[in-house]
Amino acid sequence: xxxxxxxxxxxxxxxxxxxxxxxxxxxxxxxxxxxxxxxxxxxxxxxxxxxxxxxxxxxxxxxxxxxxxxxxxxxx
Amino acid sequence: xxxxxxxxxxxxxxxxxxxxxxxxxxxxxxxxxxxxxxxxxxxxxxxxxxxxxxxxxxxxxxxxxxxxxxxxxxxxxxxxxxxxxxxxxxxxxxxxxxxxxxxxxxxxxxxxxxxxxxxxxxxxxxxxxx
Numbered sequence: 676x677x678x679x680x681x682x683x684x685x686x687x688x689x690x691x692x693x694x695x696x697x698x699x700x701x702x703x704x705x706x707x708x709x710x711x712x713x714x715x716x717x718x719x720x721x722x723x724x725x726x727x728x729x730x731x732x733x734x735x736x737x738x739x740x741x742x743x744x745x746x747x748x749x750x751x
Numbered sequence: 752x753x754x755x756x757x758x759x760x761x762x763x764x765x766x767x768x769x770x771x772x773x774x775x776x777x778x779x780x781x782x783x784x785x786x787x788x789x790x791x792x793x794x795x796x797x798x799x800x801x802x803x804x805x806x807x808x809x810x811x812x813x814x815x816x817x818x819x820x821x822x823x824x825x826x827x828x829x830x831x832x833x834x835x836x837x838x839x840x841x842x843x844x845x846x847x848x849x850x851x852x853x854x855x856x857x858x859x860x861x862x863x864x865x866x867x868x869x870x871x872x873x874x875x876x877x878x879x880x881x
Contacts, residue, residue: 711785719782720818722775727807734773737805738766741797742867749846 762789762826762856764865765797767879772815777879780864781822790823791855793848826855845869
């Protein structure tokens with residue numbers, strides 16, 4: 676799906692400058708590159724809640740419970 | 752074009768996020784992924800409710816959810832998604848939550864990545880080991 680966004684002239688100039696700096700192929704490419712850079716979180720949170728588990732099997736149990744909840748909550 | 756990197760947009764299911772936070776799995780999908788990751792508000796609901804049930808301190812829950820939100824683009828459940836999900840739920844006999852998340856992914860041309868076997872046999876789904 677393609678859509679149109681409105682920006683004022685100042686924003687357009689900024690975007691043109693960034694497009695050149697980023698060597699982007701298009702405005703869409705420039706915006707995607709900026710957004711990806713912005714969203715690139717420095718740190719990882721992988722396993723950061725492991726300390727709350729009683730044992731290594733508990734994570735699997737929790738995930739299984741989420742899946743079971745979906746089935747239980749739907750009596751269709 | 753040959754040699755061009757293929758963009759794979761994904762929507763990660765609750766099972767993947769919980770496995771990442773609790774077990775440290777799926778780092779390549781989250782930490783090393785430079786492509787767009789979508790999320791459904793329903794996934795945020797399930798992650799938070801499960802962490803609340805586990806009695807994880809609220810500050811820690813907030814920190815993890817902020818991370819998840821920062822890494823993703825949230826896709827609202829629209830009327831169209833709701834209607835299509837009801838059709839898929841009825842046809843494939845899959846739960847409401849599953850079908851809403853699945854259609855959210857489908858309507859945004861992404862691959863749903865999950866470890867839930869309820870999604871087997873559906874197109875554009877990648878099921879990973881638990």
